[in-house]
Amino acid sequence: MGPKGVGALSGNEPMSACNDWFVIIRPMSTNREQFVVDESGNRTAVLLGIERYSELLEAQEELESIRAYDEAKASNDEAIPFAEAIKEIEGA
Secondary structure, eight states, X not given: OOSTTOOBOOSOSOOOXXXXXXXXXXXXXXXXXXXXXXXXXXXXXXXXXXXXXXXXXXXXXXXXXXXHHHHHHHHTOOOXXXXXXXXXXHHO
């Protein structure tokens, strides 16, 4: 058993109570996600490998950049050179 109330199970063990809640962690699908479930079997959290987590963060940042670009293009604001924008930002 790991930290209080948390354990990694193969899926064959019975659930056990700890502080009035249950935790089961087992691999799911080929991506090897692991889910934490409550006593009713509802998924309450997901555990990811650090590499997959990093990939998701990078994808989120890229999507935010794409959305910002799309908003800027749709605004029809006058474009200014990058160097001029930096001068305005630093001077403000």
